[in-house]
Amino acid sequence: MWEYTDKVREHFLNPRNSGEVDNANAIGEVGSMACGDALKLTLKIDNNGIIEDAKFQTFGCASAIASASALTEMLKGRSINEAEKITNQDIADSLGGLPKEKMHCSVLGRQALEKALAHYRGEPQKEQEGEIICECFGVTDLEIERAIRENHLTTVEEITNYTKAGGGCEKCHDRIREIIAKIKEVERPVVRPKLTNIEKIRKIEETLEREIRPSLQNDGGDIALIDVIGNRVLVATRGTCAVCKASQQTLKNFVEWKLRELVWPELVVEEVIE
Amino acid sequence: MKTIYLDNNATTQVAPEVLEAMMPYYCDLYGNPSSAHKFGGQVAGRIQAARQSVASLLGAMPEEIIFTSCGSESDNTAILSALNTERGKGHIVTSRVEHPAIRSLCNHLTRKGVRITEIQVDREGNLDMDQYKESLTSDTAIVSFMWANNETGVIFPIEEAAAMAKEKGILFHTDAVQAVGKIPINLKAQQIDMLSLSGHKLHAPKGVGVLYVKKGTKFSPFLIGGHQENGRRGGTENTASIVGLGKAAELAARHMDEENSRVKGLRDKLEKEIIKVIPNSRVNGNPVKRLPNTTNISFEFVEGEAILLMMDEFGICASSGSACTSGSLQPSHVLRAMGVPFTMSHGSIRFSLSIYNNEEEIDFVIEKVPSIIEKLRAISPFWKPAAQSCQ
Numbered sequence: 001m002w003e004y005t006d007k008v009r010e011h012f013l014n015p016r017n018s019g020e021v022d023n024a025n026a027i028g029e030v031g032s033m034a035c036g037d038a039l040k041l042t043l044k045i046d047n048n049g050i051i052e053d054a055k056f057q058t059f060g061c062a063s064a065i066a067s068a069s070a071l072t073e074m075l076k077g078r079s080i081n082e083a084e085k086i087t088n089q090d091i092a093d094s095l096g097g098l099p100k101e102k103m104h105c106s107v108l109g110r111q112a113l114e115k116a117l118a119h120y121r122g123e124p125q126k127e128q129e130g131e132i133i134c135e136c137f138g139v140t141d142l143e144i145e146r147a148i149r150e151n152h153l154t155t156v157e158e159i160t161n162y163t164k165a166g167g168g169c170e171k172c173h174d175r176i177r178e179i180i181a182k183i184k185e186v187e188r189p190v191v192r193p194k195l196t197n198i199e200k201i202r203k204i205e206e207t208l209e210r211e212i213r214p215s216l217q218n219d220g221g222d223i224a225l226i227d228v229i230g231n232r233v234l235v236a237t238r239g240t241c242a243v244c245k246a247s248q249q250t251l252k253n254f255v256e257w258k259l260r261e262l263v264w265p266e267l268v269v270e271e272v273i274e
Numbered sequence: 275m276k277t278i279y280l281d282n283n284a285t286t287q288v289a290p291e292v293l294e295a296m297m298p299y300y301c302d303l304y305g306n307p308s309s310a311h312k313f314g315g316q317v318a319g320r321i322q323a324a325r326q327s328v329a330s331l332l333g334a335m336p337e338e339i340i341f342t343s344c345g346s347e348s349d350n351t352a353i354l355s356a357l358n359t360e361r362g363k364g365h366i367v368t369s370r371v372e373h374p375a376i377r378s379l380c381n382h383l384t385r386k387g388v389r390i391t392e393i394q395v396d397r398e399g400n401l402d403m404d405q406y407k408e409s410l411t412s413d414t415a416i417v418s419f420m421w422a423n424n425e426t427g428v429i430f431p432i433e434e435a436a437a438m439a440k441e442k443g444i445l446f447h448t449d450a451v452q453a454v455g456k457i458p459i460n461l462k463a464q465q466i467d468m469l470s471l472s473g474h475k476l477h478a479p480k481g482v483g484v485l486y487v488k489k490g491t492k493f494s495p496f497l498i499g500g501h502q503e504n505g506r507r508g509g510t511e512n513t514a515s516i517v518g519l520g521k522a523a524e525l526a527a528r529h530m531d532e533e534n535s536r537v538k539g540l541r542d543k544l545e546k547e548i549i550k551v552i553p554n555s556r557v558n559g560n561p562v563k564r565l566p567n568t569t570n571i572s573f574e575f576v577e578g579e580a581i582l583l584m585m586d587e588f589g590i591c592a593s594s595g596s597a598c599t600s601g602s603l604q605p606s607h608v609l610r611a612m613g614v615p616f617t618m619s620h621g622s623i624r625f626s627l628s629i630y631n632n633e634e635e636i637d638f639v640i641e642k643v644p645s646i647i648e649k650l651r652a653i654s655p656f657w658k659p660a661a662q663s664c665q
Contacts (some may be wrong), residue, residue, distance in 0.1 A: 002579075012583065033656055034576065034616040036597045036605070040655040055656035061579035061596070064652065088568040137603070160603065167603030 004062060005096035011066035016073055021055045028115030030108055035137055035164070037105065041071070041112040045120055049080045056112075063095075063102040070094045071109040080117060086110065087161075089148060103162045106148065133175050136168025141179060148183050151247045155180075195264055202229050203263045211258050216250075218235060223255065231266045233259060247271075275589040278635045282475075283424050283452060283626035284593055287629075288518070289477040291405045295521040297478070299514035307503065307511055317513050319469040324520025328484055330588060331523040332469070333460030336415045340485045341516050343474030345451040346375040348485035349418075351496035352468040353379055356416035357388065358494035361447065363415035369401060369430075370611035372420055375470075376449055377607075389413070398560040399428035399612050407438060413618060416445040421453035421469075425561030425595055425608040425624055427568025429457065433464055440465035445491070451475055455526035456533055456565050467491045477628070478522035482515035493552075528628050537627050538566035540636045544625060547568040547640045552647050556624060558614055567627040570595070572618040575657040576650040581623055584646040590639055595622040 002011075024042035031038030037060030040237035044053040054075040071091050075083055092098045092118070096138075098106060128144030145174040147162045156176050162168045166176050206265060208225060216222055221241030226234040241247045248271070254267040279287065279414040305314030314344045316587075325336040335425055345572065353376070368380055370392045374599065380390045391409045394402045410417070417439045422429045430432050434652065435632065447468040455476035461469065466488065473482035487506070499508020535593050549555055554574040573581065578596030585592060595606030597620060605619035614622070625639070651657040 009583075012580070013587065015653060029655070033575070033620070036603065036616070036620050040653055057653055059575065059654045059656055060577050062583045064577075065580060164603050 001093060002063070002099050003103065004066075004099070007064040007070075007094075007096045008063055011060040011069040011095065012133070015056075015065055015069040017055045017069065017076075019055045019213045020057065020059065021053045021210075024055075025114040028112040028117075028118035028119060030111045030115060031059070033059060036166045037108060039064070039108050039112045041068070041109075041116050043075065043116050044140050045080060051078050051080065051082065051083060060108075061102070063098050064105040064108060066095055067091050067098070067105040067109045068112075069184065071113065075113070080120070082258065083113065084117060100158070100161050103151075104164050107162055133179070134163075134165035134168065134172045137164040139163050139165035141175075144176060144179050145183060148180060149187075153180070156183075197228070200264060201225075204228060204233060204259060204267075207259055207262045208255075211262065212255055215254075226272050231264065231268055232270045233267050235269060236272055242257065278588075278590045278638060279417040279623040280627055280631065281591045282426075282595050282628040282640065283624065285474045285480065286628055287630060288479050289522060289525055290505060292478055292518045292521045293527060296514040299517055303513075307513060308500065320515065320517050320520075324516050324523075326551070327520040328471075329525040331454065331459070331527050332471075332486060333462045334486055337504070338461075338489055339487050340487060341511065341519075342483040342485055342507060343481055343512070344484075345373075345449070345470050345475075347449075347496065348483045349373075349375040349449050349469030351485050352470060353416060353418060354496055354549075355382075355468075355492075355494040356384075356445045356447070359492035360415040363413050365391070365411060365413040365415060367391045367393065367406065367409050367414055367417045369393045369395065369607045370420050371395055371399065371423055371425075371450070372418070373424055373449055374417055376420070393419075395428075395611050397613050399423060399426050399431050399558070399608070400560055400563070401435070403431070407436065407520040409595055410439065410444060412442075413440075414444045417446055418447040418449065421448045421450040421459075422457070422523075422565050423559070423608060424452045425606055426570045426612075427452070427562045427565035427626075428559045429453070429565065432466065436465040436467075448594065451579055452565060453566075455522075455530075456567055461486065461488070467659060472520060476526050478520050479515050482512055482519050484519070488647050503660040532629055534566045535553045536641050537629055537631070540631055540633060541567055541569055541625070541627050543633075544627075544636050544639060547572065548643055551640075551644045555616070555647075557566075558609060558612065558618075568624065569626075570622060570624045571661050572614065572620060573621040573647050575654045576621045576647060578621055578623060580650050581621070581646060584649070585639075585642070588638075589641050589644065592626075595624065595635045596620045 002180060019046045021042040024044055024046045026045055038047045040057040043051055046052050054072040056072050057058060058065045058068045074086060074094060088110040091106040091109045116171035122177050130140035132138060133141050133144060143163055144159055144165055151162055153159050156166050156173050159165055159176055161241050220239050222238035224238060226236055237247050251269050259267045303317055305317050306661050307314060307318035309315060323447030327341045328339050329336045366380060366388060368376055376569045384390055393406045419435055420431050421432050436446040445467045448466055449470050451470060451472045454471040467613050469486040471484045474480040495507060497508045502508060502511055545557055548571060556572055558570040559570055582594050597603050605616060609619035609622060
């Protein structure tokens with residue numbers, strides 16, 4: 001049993017504005033019977049760009065019907081500029097929220113609205129843009145990307161809840177994960193880290209030179225910095241250190257300890273075999 | 275508002291007689307049947323009596339009955355036991371329309387290297403016996419078919435299927451959770467090695483089930499523990515529920531004729547009237563080889579969850595094979611396996627009756643359902659009444 005809000009139930013049992021607007025000049029149709037939900041939105045927009053009338057027809061579950069009903073209420077009397085700004089989250093919010101598995105019902109409303117406005121502007125019916133990722137529900141990469149951006153989605157499950165993509169045979173899950181990773185990469189904030197990699201390497205070199213080498217060299221040994229990968233400091237031992245049985249102890253208890261104290265507290269020293 | 279409960283394949287009400295039989299085991303008779311003292315020991319005798327009642331309902335012997343916690347435990351025990359006792363064999367034959375208790379287990383086992391063959395069904399939900407015959411190999415550890423389908427009520431030819439497995443020396447299990455108590459079963463004359471049943475589908479409480487294991491069948495326990503159930507299922511007995519299941523088995527035997535006459539009559543009336551009044555509706559599944567209490571009806575151009583919620587407003591309880599109801603995005607795997615088009619399965623409703631339903635209730639449903647479908651069709655973009663009537 002779904003946990004619907006009273007508002008969803010109320011709109012479902014008493015849908016507002018069901019049917020078709022006579023002489024509609026903006027029509028948007030999305031979904032199909034095979035997919036399990038479909039919405040036809042018809043609008044009458046006056047010469048000043050104000051939505052005079054809005055009606056819907058829905059094939060779908062209670063939340064699909066309620067979402068469409070709520071959308072028509074939001075649209076009436078609004079200008080098309082205002083209508084363009086309505087997001088799927090606005091539709092869900094107007095119903096006091098939707099169960100997360102049902103968010104795609106609100107997305108359906110937003111999609112139908114966009115199509116209706118495009119129809120009103122006389123834009124040609126666009127071919128589906130992008131590449132189909134989910135064959136079962138015919139969802140493209142562009143639709144998935146948009147849902148991720150607008151709703152801050154991070155998992156395949158969330159994307160299925162919002163777009164249905166990945167809800168059938170599940171073969172596209174890897175592709176969806178790639179899209180999530182791609183967007184995460186692009187949107188990652190570029191903030192200057194406290195310690196850049198270049199600074200880190202320079203400071204490690206300095207510390208080795210000033211604090212570590214002199215005492216190793218006293219015992220006839222030495223150490224060379226090979227590479228720094230993240231917090232892993234790769235070193236090679238030289239001279240007596242290379243054959244000393246206690247060199248592991250020296251690396252951990254002396255070298256690593258010093259580097260952590262003077263450079264960065266999370267550094268880990270690893271010996272590479274040359 | 276009165277509740278009209280037509281969802282008896284999901285669960286059933288506990289029969290008043292069953293509850294009455296159980297109560298002492300929550301109060302005065304709380305002893306452990308394994309105890310040495312008479313206080314506990316007397317309970318062991320009542321469990322034996324319940325075992326006898328269940329055995330009688332199935333035409334089995336009491337020592338062939340193992341009490342478990344549910345149908346799923348019984349199913350898991352049967353399959354895993356076969357993989358243990360049939361060493362070296364790594365193949366299971368089952369069907370595409372099984373309950374998740376079997377399907378998910380088999381799916382899980384494929385990841386461990388077990389091969390699964392799922393036998394297909396035809397448009398009426400009948401098992402493909404030719405494919406079944408060809409699927410049996412020397413590597414097959416066990417065959418598991420449900421006796422009757424939970425969604426459509428379609429009955430599989432279990433006796434014949436079991437005999438075919440026996441001919442090749444292959445173990446045969448049936449998930450009879452929906453069949454027991456609704457259709458007569460006599461295991462004495464059968465080649466069935468194991469059978470699962472669940473208490474709460476036949477007016478006993480939830481949390482008790484049975485695995486029947488034919489005498490002489492090799493068996494490996496699932497729950498390992500004490501010596502209960504003759505060492506075949508560890509764990510202190512759920513005494514009250516077992517006694518309740520014994521009582522429910524007695525009642526089921528007594529009500530078998532009523533189930534197959536009066537209840538069947540109500541089901542037939544409900545189905546016939548709805549199909550007659552509502553255009554573009556149809557029954558899913560074999561119309562004859564079917565449980566007497568179940569009907570699965572598809573209404574084109576509307577969606578199942580919406581129908582359920584509107585019926586709920588009138589107190590009518592049923593279930594649906596639509597995607598939205600299940601929480602997944604695909605409609606029922608049973609209807610898909612039968613090749614029911616998505617446009618029909620999204621609008622499918624299952625009504626399942628019991629002996630506690632009466633004609634007045636059925637008449638109420640017959641009165642309400644057409645207006646619900648009409649209301650939903652009126653707001654559906656696919657419903658064009660004028661065009662439909664021209665067809």
